[in-house]
Amino acid sequence: MSKLYSGAEIVFKCLEDQGVDTIFGYPGGAVLPIYDELKNFSSVKHYLVRHEQGAGHAAEGYARSSGKPGVALVTSGPGATNIVTALTDAYMDSVPIVCISGQVPTHLIGTDAFQEADTTGITRPCTKHNWLVKDVKNLAKVIHRAFEVATTGRPGPVLIDIPKDVQFQKTSYTKYKKQKKLNGKTKNNFNQAEIDELIKLMSNSSKPIFYTGGGVINSGPKASTLLRELVYATGFPITSTLQGLGAFPGNDNQFIGMLGMHGTYEANNAMHDCDLMINVGARFDDRITGKIDEFSPKSKKVHIDIDPSSINKNVKVDLPIVGDVNDVINAILKTIKKKKPNFGKSNKQKISKWWEKIEKWRSVRSLDYINSEETIKPQYAVQRLYELTKDKDTFITTEVGQHQMWAAQHYKFDKPNRWMTSGGLGTMGYGLPAAIGVQVAHPSKLVVDIAGEASVLMTMQEMSTAVQYSLPIKIFILNNEYMGMVRQWQELLHDKNYSESYTAALPDFVKLAEAYGCVGIRASTPEELDDKIIEMLNTERPVIFDCRVDKIENCFPMIPSGKPHNQMLLGPKDQKDNKITGKGKTLV
Amino acid sequence: MAKAKSAYSIPGKKGKLDTHIIVVWVDNEAGVLARVVGLFSGRGYNIESLAVAEVDPKLNISRITIVTTGTPQVIEQIKLQLKKLIPVHKVADFMRNDKKVIFKEMALFKVVGNNSKRKKALNACKKYNAIILDKTNKSCVIQITAMRREIDLMAKNLKRLGLVSLSRTGAVAMTRGADTFR
Incomplete structure (x- = not known):
């Protein structure tokens, strides 16, 4: 026996x-x-x-x-x-x-x-x-x-x-043998005819766009490599959802930034005006589409997704392709190589006008903000963090709120699996414990949680875990003493009635760090920011970084509620320059 | 346009609602009905009626028949979401007015009254395969099988003939002809 x-x-x-x-x-x-x-x-x-x-x-x-x-x-x-x-x-x-x-x-x-x-x-x-x-x-x-x-x-x-x-x-226990045929619930369910149809749409399009999401990341690192190959081969512009960041290099010229509620002006306008939208592993979430009736009215829509129930759930598409992103892109690339080896060249002329238009939108520089010499602007803090960590293979997690959007806008990712953020559920308190999990998986890598002071307090107790296992995570708190995104919505939608969005009593994060047995660092002026960030990076223990930022900064650009992609609200700089401050407000 | 005071979008146009009969073959395991019903309530879909029983004791397969209403997009979602559940084997979808499919519901009527009323009640039920299941000198229990609307109508008509209690099942469905749904 x-x-x-x-x-x-x-x-x-x-x-x-x-x-x-x-x-x-x-x-x-x-x-x-x-x-x-x-x-x-x-x-x-x-x-x-x-x-x-x-x-x-x-x-x-x-x-x-x-x-x-x-x-x-x-x-x-x-x-x-x-x-x-x-x-x-x-x-x-x-x-x-x-x-x-x-x-x-x-x-x-x-x-x-x-x-x-x-x-x-x-x-x-x-x-x-x-x-x-x-x-x-x-x-x-x-x-x-x-x-x-x-x-x-x-x-x-x-x-x-x-x-x-x-x-x-x-x-008794019998050793497990991995079966080749896995869960039959969702699998590749596409055929060559669909791929051919897609390539036909791609060749006929003069205003195409790739709209990619977390499905590319979930499909494995190979899918990101193939996606890059496809985007370079076609010369099409590419935008990404919050979850898809890193699948395509954030600093590449073909990348026109994140789309959606706090996406870039160029990405959202391109989504609105395109004639062919190729959705790769994204799900037409309501933070992406804005007003659904006016979502990208002139485009043919292609949706590549492994989950058949994602197709036609929010947006009706013209060509659904059900399958693993990796396998679908592989099939597309193979077909292009076989049937249209000169695709990129023959296409360049056709989409050059489109690129001109996109460059025009890009020149609005929608992510710009008015910097200050007295207070640290949160965007500036994220930018400095990026500049000082971009040469390391850095893993970023976030909590949920304004800081999350600023991180997504200003931190440029060039590899998949480096960006962990709670998108669908929007869970405040996600980033700190997630950073612990990331650090456990990658003990020698730099892991930074870009946090807000309100979110991070929801799971702050896990600092004790980080200290116990000597996990040198860096908690980079953009501290504005407000639940910033709540305050922003109250400012824009509820006549500045800041109901319960200010935290009148906050812990001293530096002392709190010491109490947990890790290191606390505080930066209060733009002048000292770089030195303090470098001090954080040189610390081999867990760090809580209290970055005191501008208390009333808002996150722009923004698609206001009930508006389509081409009616974005731009930041204060643009509003001042164009004197649309008043009008911009009534837009909401 | 009214000023939208929400961070969410405003609802778009609502499509036309159709009635569909969805048939789901599932593993008869603990919690499977809760999974199916929870999917409907969780995503805000309607259930007009529900019938469920094991149909293959050897393979432990139960057949769930759900009558639901929704826009074509919602009906499509219902099917796709059901197919994602692990214990679900297959999902069939029929329009209520589909001529190739038989739909039947069963109802039990308890009629209390004098002889003439009971007789009238039975007569009224005749065209729906009426069977008398129980009979006393004051009352009777009549079983009929019919379509939903026919039973609705009968229940209304029998009121004045002494109907005191009504019990009815959800719809069950089967395709006509030799073919079965794969």
Whole structure:
């Protein structure tokens, strides 16, 4: 008879077979048998967080920066409910997470036992799938299936709920062999005729644009390489969503900046006026489209996406291509090489007028701001951070708000998987624990969380985790004492009624850093900013950087609510120059 | 245009609503109905009626029949979202007025009244395969199978003939002819 293993042992056997070497978690009554086994599996390193939400976001940061699934281990009841935000975040942004939660013993389920919660019920709408394992014989099968579901098709979070008695029960374990044919739910479902049709549209177009998203990143680094090849081969302009930044070099001339609510003037106008829009792995999110009835009215729309339910969800498209971005671009490139080897050259003339138009929009310089010698402008802080870190292979995470948009606008990424931000759910408090996950995956790399003071306080306790494991993350706080984006919307939409958006009592972040056992640095003037940033970069320990920025700066350009792409609100500089301050305000 | 006081866009034009019958074949496992129903409620889709039962005990397959209304875009989303659920095997979609498909609902009527009223009630039900399931000298329980609107009508008409209780199922559907839905 083969050796018998307990459920807890099987959890680790499965993790080993899946090649998992890192888990983020927090122990508790219902997962103690699993924690007890930890000592016997040296290949799996556990990182103790300070709150389960931190474990979830750390797993997300780990997954997004490494391309591997992130694993979190939490206890029943509050442990599971605390990680729900992170699971929802991962679901919205398609991040592969495997969450293992403990549950009360099977005979107590449904009795309102201590620390019991209907975990599979609570997490059903925020996971790709979840399982309650009531029999240890199913455990290995379920765990392996969970990894398969999380990582194939459109990636996403899954949860496995394991009652405590199942963790003790014994059964045999057979080594897992990876099957070639993976989850049949979402796979390539395109044909050559569709590719040919796309190439026909591309050759006929005189105002084309690539609109790329997180799907390119999720498709793996190879997809980014192929995308670059395709964009260079065609000479078309390319814009990217928040999640897609890094798939194409941010400082390349063909890149016309991020699009959407706080995207560049040139990107949004090009989206509005184009005659061919090629969406690669993006999902026509409402922050991107603006007013949907007037979204890019004159264009043929092509949508490349691995998830068939993304097609025609928000915007009706003319040519859907369902498949993995990597495989689709590969097919496009092959066809171009075979049938139209001179595509780039023959096309150049045709789209030259289009480029002229784009250059005109570009000359508006919509990301410009009025700099100051007295106060640090937040945009300036991000720009200086970029200039001083661009030669290192830097990983950036963010929280959510104005600082996130400024980071997206002013930090230029040239590689995929270097930019981790909560886009779909917009989770304040994401960046700090995500930075921990990124640093764990890339111990020798520079990891910076560009943060806001309000967001970062939501998960500040994880600094303690960073200190415990000597993870030298840099928390770069753009501190304006306001929930800046809330204040901006109140200014623009609610007659400057700044209801509860000012934090009247904030901790002294330098002292707070010291209390956590890391390093605190403060910069208050533009003059000292560079030196302080360099001091931060030269510190080999975790740093909280309190960057005191202009308190009332707003994030521009902006598509006001209910407006299409070509009616952007530009920054104060432009408004002053063109004397449209008053008109600009009534636009909102 | 009214000044939009929101950071979200204003709703666009609403399309025409159609009634569809969606048939879903699923693994009969714990929570599967909650997944399907949760998808509808979570995304704001309608459920007019629902019928579910295991149809293949060997393969553990259940068949869920859902009557829903929505714009063509919403109906398309419902199908695509359903197909993404892990325990879902296949999804069929029929228009309510599709001649190639049979739709049936069953209803039980309890009629209390004198002999003549009960007889009238039974007569009224006759064209809908009426079966008397229970009978006393004061009451009877009549089973009919019919379309939704026919049952609605019968329920209305039987009121004056002593209808005291009504129980009805959701619609079930099947294609006509020898072909089955793949």
